[in-house]
Amino acid sequence: xxxxxxxxxNWKMNGSLAANDALVRALVAGMKDAxxxxxxxxxxxxxxxxxxxxxxxxxxxGAQDVSPHxxxxxxxxxxxxxxxxxxxxxxxxxxxxRRQYHGETDEQxxxxxxxxxxxxxxxxLCVGETADDLEKxxxxxxxxxxxxxxxxxxxxxxxxxxxxxxxxxxxxxAIGSGQAATAEQAEQVAAKLRETLAxxxxxxxxxxxxxxxxxxxxxxxxxxxxxxxxxxxxxxxGASLDxxxxxSIARFQKHVGT
Ligand code: PEP
Numbered sequence: 001x002x003x004x005x006x007x008x009x010n011w012k013m014n015g016s017l018a019a020n021d022a023l024v025r026a027l028v029a030g031m032k033d034a035x036x037x038x039x040x041x042x043x044x045x046x047x048x049x050x051x052x053x054x055x056x057x058x059x060x061x062g063a064q065d066v067s068p069h070x071x072x073x074x075x076x077x078x079x080x081x082x083x084x085x086x087x088x089x090x091x092x093x094x095x096x097x098r099r100q101y102h103g104e105t106d107e108q109x110x111x112x113x114x115x116x117x118x119x120x121x122x123x124x125l126c127v128g129e130t131a132d133d134l135e136k137x138x139x140x141x142x143x144x145x146x147x148x149x150x151x152x153x154x155x156x157x158x159x160x161x162x163x164x165x166x167x168x169x170x171x172x173x174a175i176g177s178g179q180a181a182t183a184e185q186a187e188q189v190a191a192k193l194r195e196t197l198a199x200x201x202x203x204x205x206x207x208x209x210x211x212x213x214x215x216x217x218x219x220x221x222x223x224x225x226x227x228x229x230x231x232x233x234x235x236x237x238g239a240s241l242d243x244x245x246x247x248s249i250a251r252f253q254k255h256v257g258t
Contacts (some may be wrong), residue, residue: 005036006166006210006233007250008062008124009240010092013043020046023243024053027052030247031059036233038250040240041124044078047086053155054087058213062090065098066121068111079246080119091116092235093123094150106146110153117154117163124166124235125150127193131173139185140192143169147196157200166210167193174215174251176237183224183231186213190230219248 015023024040031038041062041122042050051061067077082232083091093116094109109125116123127150129142147167152155174181190211198206213225214235225231239245 003208003210003232006039006212007034007036007167007246008039008041008090008092008166008212008233009190009246010041010064010095010214010237011043011236011240012064012097012237014241015043015046017049020049021053023226023241024050024059027247028054028057028059030243031250034058034250036249036250039081041060041090041092044236047083047088051087055233060089061087062092062124063088063093063121064095065121066091066093066112066116068108068115070115080115080121083121084119089122090124091121091137091164092168094126094146096126096128096170096175106149107153109146110150110155113150113154113156113165117156117165117170122164122166124168126168126170126214126235128170128172128175128215134171134173140189143189144192144196147193148200153202162205162208163201164208166233167197168212168214169193170214170235178216180216180218180221181213183221185226186225187228187230190228194230217249219245222249 039060039062041064047217054061058179065081071079093112098104127143127146133142156163171181193211194206197209211230212231212233212235213231217234217236218239
């Protein structure tokens with residue numbers, strides 16, 4: 001089955017009203033011929049601004065986190081229902097920076113995945129090993145365990161229905177380091193993640209789920225990842241803040257020749 005590839009930019013805690021305006025206008029103009037789905041995951045205060053800038057274009061909107069709670073006394077959190085009101089389609093869940101700096105656990109992340117799905121958002125569930133994990137356990141053990149735990153925590157295992165979820169394989173050692181995984185490494189882990197999806201959610205869901213690679217993706221290496229059969233797109237951090245780079249990444253088909 002053919003899935004549209006997804007290129008999602010993660011701005012992290014970057015941006016300003018002026019910078020976002022310039023970046024999104026240029027992106028909307030520059031990615032007209034992108035044959036994949038393109039999204040930007042922006043800091044929560046800028047959702048309304050970017051929603052307005054994306055209006056009428058194919059550029060989709062994402063958030064960088066979502067609360068597991070519906071509403072109430074959870075100071076600082078943003079609910080899935082609130083994100084939905086701002087036209088958000090994707091919510092990153094379990095980025096390694098949130099796991100590391102905010103101590104987010106797989107159990108909490110499962111509840112975030114469930115909250116996102118309940119409100120019609122597509123969670124982009126991030127999994128990935130540290131350099132230490134890689135040395136001790138090899139490349140796929142930790143990402144697969146994180147995926148299993150989050151799907152179980154979300155109550156999705158062995159349930160009927162086909163949740164629209166995106167899994168992003170992001171080796172922690174590759175994020176922001178300039179040292180991307182090789183396409184072969186990304187494919188090896190993506191294939192294991194798909195096998196795990198098939199085991200837990202069924203073959204159809206596994207086939208339909210987009211698995212992204214993230215970690216130092218640039219215009220110069222995107223094509224190599226996109227050639228891999230189990231890599232359905234990329235989650236892009238630093239390079240998503242540079243319009244020339246990000247637009248070029250989003251037009252990767254030109255490099256791949258598809
Ligand atoms: C990320 O933050 O998800 C990421 C992949 O960052 P970078 O592309 O900068 O490595």
